Amino acid sequence: xxxxxxxxxxxxxxxxxxxxxxxxxxxxxxxxxxxxxxxxxxxxxxxxxxxxxxxxxxxxxxxxxxxxxxxxxxxxxxxxxxxxxxxxxxxxxxxxxxxxxxxxxxxxxxxxxxxxxxxxxxxxxxxxxxxxxxxxxxxxxxxxxxxxxxxxxxxxxxxxxxxxxxxxxxxxxxxxxxxxxxxxxxxxxxxxxxxxxxxxxxxxxxxxxxxxxxxxxxxxxxxxxxxxxxxxxxxxxxxxxxxxxxxxxxxxxxxxxxxxxxxxxxxxxxxxxxxxxxxxxxxxxxxxxxxxxxxxxxxxxxxxxxxxxxxxxxxxxxxxxxxxxxxxxxxxxxxxxxxxxxxxxxxxxxxx
Amino acid sequence: xxxxxxxxxxxxxxxxxxxxxxxxxxxxxxxxxxxxxxxxxxxxxxxxxxxxxxxxxxxxxxxxxxxxxxxxxxxxxxxxxxxxxxxxxxxxxxxxxxxxxxxxxxxxxxxxxxxxxxxxxxxxxxxxxxxxxxxxxxxxxxxxxxxxxxxxxxxxxxxxxxxxxxxxxxxxxxxxxxxxxxxxxxxxxxxxxxxxxxxxxxxxxxxxxxxxxxxxxxxxxxxxxxxxx
Numbered sequence: 145x146x147x148x149x150x151x152x153x154x155x156x157x158x159x160x161x162x163x164x165x166x167x168x169x170x171x172x173x174x175x176x177x178x179x180x181x182x183x184x185x186x187x188x189x190x191x192x193x194x195x196x197x198x199x200x201x202x203x204x205x206x207x208x209x210x211x212x213x214x215x216x217x218x219x220x221x222x223x224x225x226x227x228x229x230x231x232x233x234x235x236x237x238x239x240x241x242x243x244x245x246x247x248x249x250x251x252x253x254x255x256x257x258x259x260x261x262x263x264x265x266x267x268x269x270x271x272x273x274x275x276x277x278x279x280x281x282x283x284x285x286x287x288x289x290x291x292x293x294x295x296x297x298x299x300x301x302x303x304x305x306x307x308x309x310x311x312x313x314x315x316x317x318x319x320x321x322x323x324x325x326x327x328x329x330x331x332x333x334x335x336x337x338x339x340x341x342x343x344x345x346x347x348x349x350x351x352x353x354x355x356x357x358x359x360x361x362x363x364x365x366x367x368x369x370x371x372x373x374x375x376x377x378x379x380x381x382x383x384x385x386x387x388x389x390x391x392x393x394x395x396x397x398x399x400x401x402x403x404x405x406x407x408x409x410x411x412x413x414x415x416x417x418x419x420x421x422x423x424x425x426x427x428x429x430x431x432x433x434x435x436x437x438x439x440x441x442x443x444x445x446x447x448x449x450x451x452x453x454x455x456x457x458x459x460x461x462x463x464x465x466x467x468x469x470x471x472x473x474x475x476x477x478x479x480x481x482x483x484x485x486x487x488x489x490x491x492x493x494x495x496x
Numbered sequence: 497x498x499x500x501x502x503x504x505x506x507x508x509x510x511x512x513x514x515x516x517x518x519x520x521x522x523x524x525x526x527x528x529x530x531x532x533x534x535x536x537x538x539x540x541x542x543x544x545x546x547x548x549x550x551x552x553x554x555x556x557x558x559x560x561x562x563x564x565x566x567x568x569x570x571x572x573x574x575x576x577x578x579x580x581x582x583x584x585x586x587x588x589x590x591x592x593x594x595x596x597x598x599x600x601x602x603x604x605x606x607x608x609x610x611x612x613x614x615x616x617x618x619x620x621x622x623x624x625x626x627x628x629x630x631x632x633x634x635x636x637x638x639x640x641x642x643x644x645x646x647x648x649x650x651x652x653x654x655x656x657x658x659x660x661x662x663x664x665x666x667x668x669x670x671x672x673x674x675x676x677x678x679x680x681x682x683x684x685x686x687x688x689x690x691x692x693x694x695x696x697x698x699x700x701x702x703x704x705x706x707x708x709x710x711x712x713x714x715x716x717x718x719x720x721x722x723x724x725x
Contacts, residue, residue, distance in 0.1 A: 338718075338721050387675075390672050390675050391672070393671070393672035394672040394673055396672075397668050397669050397672060397673070400665070400668055400669075401655060401659065401669065404659040404665065405658060405659055410658060413721055413722065414655055414658050414659075414722060416721070417655070417718040417721050417722050418655055418669075420714065420718060421651060421673070421714055421715075421718060422673065424710050424711065424714050425672075425673045425675070425676055425711075427710075428676040428680075428703070428706075428707055428710075429675060429676050429679075432676070432703055433676060433679050433680070436683065436699070436700070436703075437683075
C-alpha cells in the first residue's frame with residue numbers, strides 16, 4: 145500500500161488507461177443507418193426504401209421511419225416491413241411538391257424505435273420535383289416535431305465513415321496531447337539547464353523528447369490506420385498530417401545533434417538551445433498553418449474542433465481520462481529513461 | 497585592421513558595420529565561393545527550363561522557385577560560421593560582442609538571400625516569360641521571409657559549427673525547421689502569382705511577420721548560450 149501511495153500518479157496512470165481500454169472498447173456504438181437504397185426518388189411517386197441498420201434491433205420493438213427536409217418538414221413511412229434486426233423496407237408516398245426552392249434537394253432519413261432510439265442518415269436521399277410550389281408543399285408535408293425516441297443505454301455516437309473507428313479518438317488524439325505535454329516539459333528542463341547548468345536537467349529534457357518522439361510516431365501510425373479505414377488511404381496530402389510528420393523530423397534532428405557531439409557540456413548546451421528553438425518552429429507548423437487551408441482534420445480549415453459534431457459527452461468521459469493517462473504514461477516512461485541515463489552519467493563521472 | 501582591435505569600445509552599430517564589411521570583403525576576395533553559388537543558380541534554372549514543362553502551371557513554377565531558393569540557402573548557411581567558430585573563434589570573440597557578431601551575420605545572410613531571390617526571379621522570368629507577377633510586391637514578400645530565414649540559417653549554422661560543420665547535417669537541421677516560413681512563403685507567393693495584391697494578404701503576412709519575430713527573438717535569446725560552448 146505504501147508503494148501505491150508513494151507512486152500514486154503511476155497507480156492513477158494504470159487505473160486511467162485500464163478504464164480507457166475497458167470502457168472505450170467495450171461500450172457499443174449507438175444504432176445507426178449503414179445504407180439506404182435507392183438514394184433518389186421523384187415527387188409524387190411511391191418509393192420503397194431498403195434500409196440497412198448497424199447495432200439495430202428492428203425485430204424487438206416497433207420502428208418509425210421518416211424523411212426530413214433541412215427546414216424541418218417531414219413525412220412518415222406509410223408501411224414498414226422488417227426483414228431482420230438490421231434490415232427493413234419502408235414505403236413512402238412522396239408528395240407532389242417538395243418544401244424546397246430548387247428542383248432537387250437532399251433529405252435526411254430518420255429511423256426511431258423505443259429500444260434503439262433515433263438514428264439519422266443526413267442528406268442521404270435526393271428528391272426531385274418538376275414544379276416548385278413551396279406553399280402547396282407546406283400543406284403536403286408535416287411541420288410539427290415527429291415522434292422520436294431517445295436511446296437510454298450508454299453508447300458512443302454513430303458517425304458515417306467513422307463507425308467503430310471513432311474509438312481511435314481516445315488513442316490517436318490523446319497521444320498527440322501527451323506528446324505536446326512532454327515537449328513542453330522538455331523545454332522547461334532545457335531552459336532550466338541553460339539557466340542553472342545542471343546536466344541532470346538536460347538528461348530530463350532528453351528523456352522527455354525521446355518519449356515525445358515515440359508518442360508522435362505512434363500518433364502518426366494510429367492516424368495512418370484511421371485514415372485507411374475512413375478516407376481509404378494510408379497517407380493523404382492533408383496539411384495537418386504532413387505538418388505533424390515534419391514536426392517529427394525536427395525532433396529527429398534534435399536526436400541527431402545530440403549524437404553528433406561528444407563533450408557532455410557542449411552537447412547539453414547546444415541541444416537545449418535547439419530544443420527550445422524546435423518548439424518555436426513546431427507551434428506554427430501544427431497550430432497555425434493547418435488552419436489556413438482546407439483539412440480533413442477537425443479544428444482546421446474552418447472545421448470546429450471538439451464541437452458537438454466531433455465529440456459528445458459519452459466520448460468525453462473516456463477521452464479526458466485517456467489524455468491524462470497517456471501524459472502520466474509518458475512521464476513514467478521518460479522517468480525510466482532518465483534513471484538509465486543518470487546511472488550512465490554517474491558511472492562516467494566516477495571514471496573521469 | 498588596427499582599428500578593429502577597439503571594436504568592443506565602438507558603438508554596436510559601428511562594430512556590426514565593420515563585421516559586415518569584413519564578411520563582404522572576405523566574400524569578394526574568395527569570389528569562387530559566391531561565384532560557384534551563382535553558377536549553380538544559373539545552371540539549375542537552365543536545367544529546369546530545359547527538362548521542365550514549357551507550359552507549367554503557377555503552382556509548379558512557384559514550387560520550383562522555392563525549392564531552388566531552399567537548396568541555395570543551405571549552401572550559404574554551410575559556411576557562415578566556418579571561420580568565425582573555427583580558426584578565428586577566440587580572436588573574433590575578443591574583438592566583437594557575440595550579439596553584434598550574430599546581428600552582422602544575420603544581415604549578411606539576409607543580403608545574400610535577397611540576392612538569390614532576385615536572381616532566381618530574373619532567371620525564372622527569362623525562362624518562363626508567360627508567368628506574370630508584380631516584381632515589387634514579390635521582392636517585398638521576399639524581404640519579410642528572408643528576415644526569419646536569415647536568423648534561422650545563422651542559428652542552424654552556429655549549431656552545425658559545433659558538430660561536424662557538414663552541409664548534410666545543416667540540411668537535416670534547417671529543412672524541417674524552416675518549413676513554417678517556407679510554407680507561408682509558398683502560400684503567399686501563390687496568391688501573388690494569382691494576381692492578388694500583397695496588401696490584401698493581411699492574415700498571411702501577419703503570420704510571416706509573427707514567425708519572423710519568434711525566430712529572430714529566440715535566435716538572439718539562445719545565441720549567448722551557444723557561443724559559450
